[in-house]
Amino acid sequence: MVAELRDLDLLQRGNKETDEVTISNITEAYGALVVAGSRSREFLERISDANLDSDHFPWLTGKEIVLAGVPLRALRINHVGKLGWELHILLAHLEQVYDEVWTAGGLFGIVNFGSYAVNSIRPEKAWPGWGVELTNEITLIEAELERFVKYDIGDFVGRESIFRRKQDRVQTSLVYVGVAAGEADVRGSEPLFAGVQVIGMTKSGGYGYAVKKEPGLRFRGSRIHQARELLRH
Numbered sequence: 534m535v536a537e538l539r540d541l542d543l544l545q546r547g548n549k550e551t552d553e554v555t556i557s558n559i560t561e562a563y564g565a566l567v568v569a570g571s572r573s574r575e576f577l578e579r580i581s582d583a584n585l586d587s588d589h590f591p592w593l594t595g596k597e598i599v600l601a602g603v604p605l606r607a608l609r610i611n612h613v614g615k616l617g618w619e620l621h622i623l624l625a626h627l628e629q630v631y632d633e634v635w636t637a638g639g640l641f642g643i644v645n646f647g648s649y650a651v652n653s654i655r656p657e658k659a660w661p662g663w664g665v666e667l668t669n670e671i672t673l674i675e676a677e678l679e680r681f682v683k684y685d686i687g688d689f690v691g692r693e694s695i696f697r698r699k700q701d702r703v704q705t706s707l708v709y710v711g712v713a714a715g716e717a718d719v720r721g722s723e724p725l726f727a728g729v730q731v732i733g734m735t736k737s738g739g740y741g742y743a744v745k746k747e748p749g750l751r752f753r754g755s756r757i758h759q760a761r762e763l764l765r766h
Contacts, residue, residue, distance in 0.1 A: 603630050684696065
C-alpha cells in the first residue's frame with residue numbers, strides 16, 4: 534500500500550518498551566475495493582444487512598460489517614468526492630466480494646475505474662492528496678483542514694507543530710483555482726509567475742472532465758490574493 538512503510542514506522546516509533554502491544558504488518562493479507570457514486574448505498578444494502586445510512590454510518594467513520602456474506606472493514610471515505618466506501622477485505626475473499634458488488638451494481642450501471650480516473654476527479658472536488666499537497670512540510674493549517682483537528686483530545690503526533698503553526702504567520706497556503714492551460718495539462722511542480730516574479734508552484738492538477746477545466750493549484754508566499762486576481766483574468 535502507498536503509505537505502508539511510513540505508517541509502520543510511525544506506529545513502531547510510538548510503541549514504548551513498557552507497552553504490552555505487538556505490531557504486525559498485515560498489509561499483504563488484505564486488498565481494497567472502492568465503491569463510489571450517488572447510488573452506491575442503494576445497491577450495497579442489497580448485499581449487506583448493515584445499515585449504511587448517514588445516521589448509522591456517517592462520513593469519516595469505519596465499521597466491521599458483513600457484505601456478500603464476508604466480514605470486512607468498511608470506511609465511509611473515498612477520493613472521488615461522491616458518496617462511497619472503501620472496503621478492506623482479506624485477499625482470500627476479495628474476488629467473491631468483487632463479483633457480488635459487480636452483480637448488485639449491474640442494475641445501476643456500475644463500471645470499473647482506476648486510480649488515474651480517481652485522480653482526475655479529486656482536483657475537481659478540491660481534495661488535497663497525501664504526498665502531493667499534504668506533505669511533512671505542510672500542516673493542516675496551510676491546507677485549511679483545521680476542522681479535522683481536535684486539540685482537546687490530548688496529545689497526538691504533530692499536535693505541537695500544528696498548534697505552533699496556528700499561532701505563527703502562515704507563509705504557505707493551499708489555493709484551488711481553474712487555469713486556462715490550453716493544450717498543456719497541469720501536472721505538478723510547475724512554477725507560477727506574476728510578471729517575472731515566481732509567486733508559487735503547482736502541486737497537482739489535470740483536466741477535469743466534469744467541470745471541463747484545469748483544476749488544482751497551490752501557491753506559496755504572501756502574494757496569494759494577487760495571484761488569485763491575476764488568474765481570475
